[in-house]
Amino acid sequence: MNKKLLIIGFVWPEPKSSAAGTRMMQLIAFFKSQSYQITFASACAKSDNAVDLVALDIAPVAIELNESSFDTFVATYDPDIVLYDRFMTEEQFGWRVSQSCPNALTILDTEDLHFLRRARQKAFKQNALVSQKALYNDTAKREIASIYRCDLSLIISSAEMELLITTFKIDESVLLYLPYLIDTISEENITRLPKFENRHHFISIGNFLHEPNFDALKYLKDTLWDGIRKQLPNAQLHNYGAYASQKVNQLHNEKEGFLIKGFAEDVNEVMRNAKVLLAPIRFGAGLKGKLFDAMQNGTPFVSTSIGVEGIFDYSNVDFVSDDPESFIKHAVTLYQNSSIWTAQRHFGLEILKTRFSKSEFETLFLKRLEILRENLEEHRQTNFIGQLLQHHTLQSTKYMSKWIEAKNSK
Template sequence: MSNQLLIIGFVWPEPKSSAAGSRMMQLIEAFQEADYSITFSSPCAKSDNAFNLDSIGVSQVAIALNNSSFNEFIANLNPDVVLFDRFMMEEQFGWRVSENCPNAIKILDTEDLHCLRKGRQQAFKDKQAFDTSYLFNDVAKREIASIYRCDLSLMISEVEMDILRNQFKVDGALLVYLPFLLETISAEAIKKLPKFENRDHFITIGNFLHEPNYNGVLYLKETIWPLIRKALPKAELHIYGAYASQKVTQLHNEKQGFFIKGFAEDVHEVMQKAKVCLAPLRFGAGLKGKLIDAMQNGTPCVMSSIAAEGMFRDFEANGFIVDDAQAFVDKAVQLYENEELWVEKQSNGFPIINQRFSKVDFQKKFLKQLDDTFLNLQEKRLNNFTGQMLQHHTMQSTKFMSKWIEAKNKV
């Protein structure tokens, strides 16, 4: 009999809209290959971009916040594993899971370290250097508490693993390094990619609901692109991303070669047409899906150190990592015009996909760690007193706040 997995999603997965959506689909596939029966639930409204999970045999259930109907739902399902999509879902539903299915393994998929992203954003806003005073914010208190309350937390970046262990002193036994789970790119597939002479223009891509992406596009518009355009008057910048609001679309300017293209139905197609990908992110966290898309499609990048964080380790980047605006422009122009350099940087990307983010390697390690957790769950929890303590207080405070909201909603 197969194990039961319940996923509690912050949103319904949209793999064409965001890296988070792609990540969720990779996790679902990993559990399916391990013969799990999967139910995906979310309190969020479903958009037109949501993936049809029924088509791959995953049950879909809408759930409500602050509603005891979830108790009956999860008790009847009785899952072996519950995966929370971001710490906010663990805050909302974790105590109900513990109360109704105390033996279910609780896994938190952090997506990225939210406290790191929020802290960097605030430091940027304040025009100050980022330090621990920005890292130890209110989001950190909630997020780290959620990590302790879970049996395992999935971390997409080694940099964030180190921050949790060294800055927050989180026990490494609670953490699992699980980056993007990617298929190997074959030599044959590489040969079929469009060559330098068959590509044109620059590209950037990213979900516009994600503030680092919008800020990056604004930086391109106001600072980076005018300088590139001056050096390359015929070049264009094509900007793709889901949920482009009016503040995004009003940046479109054909005379400046600045094109807001909106949602990309096929990221591989648009990425393969472009010559260079630009990612001048000024704050953020996690691994950047746009860089993965670029490497998979043989498109060299110019990126900031924030964009590159956690991606390359000891490998040569598939482009240039620069933070100074003028240096960023110089490297972008150089990469756009120099075919020999372009080919060299393109070739750096394929080993990163195949060796840094091999689906087979990381999926196997994760499932082994999960099996070990099944075998030693009680011992693991006994060794996590901080988690027990936080669980106790959360069961009191969050539980009764939720019950109060539910009662108030009935009036």
């Protein structure tokens, strides 16, 4: 049987630029392993960093917003599964898929909970705590409505899974905890990773267009680096990331050892040669791909409570801190103390092995897909809120899209 998957991307996958791109490529690899024919469609312009989908035997299709041509395209392709990359794509195209391919299983990959990230960012700028009231924002209403309209939503963080179930009372039948899918690292490859004495300097990394990453960079420059540098005058901080703007490049200062390196062609190479990763993330959501890159390459890190959220319980570890002085202390200690450095490296590798096993989570994902495919009608009947939100009288995005389409055709 020729199984067909349609992925509707918010952007074209850029695994070298962002954690979201890496996540998408992990999902693509899973569906390819299950012999799915894959078409990737997006209304976004391609950048030079976009992966070559054709080389992976994936058909790339450019689609347009607010155009009925998509209806013809999706009906002709007739996918078994439609995967939405973030809730915004489901808002734009979900109702069209529902009309043209009502029997297609629909999956939302949330990437992270956008409403949580925005609530935290707003609270951070106001120097306030995130209240429960702040979580019930307009983005939450849109995002959770999208979760209900889909047959299954993939949640990348255990903390976000708990939030949806406990605070928003969403039934687990429409959710699946599916974090980053990490291959088991063999003992042979672990022994090949550079040791403490063969590594040099600090590193930070992250797509500079992502506001939590730019804030972390500024925080490093304005608050943390001077304190680290005073104790380690020969150390440098190599800052990598895609899409470095002028305001990013202006932070480059060779005298201070604060170096803007720009795009990293091979994240594994730069990560495994660094001694310590600094990731002072002060707001955000989801899982932080940079920490996974560090753990996979045996690179210890210092981060914040938000940075490590959903990865491990940070209450009893000494390399997680939201306080500048403590953060600086942890960074200097890791950089100087080989035994503490080695212990954290082992800790990171163990976390990957025990909490993010690719084979374990792919098995769970496959099982859930099989159950949904066999019982889709019954599953949808039990998800009454989803049916309600599919009802035409509540779909403002649908009629706004139709209005824009009619306006553009004049």
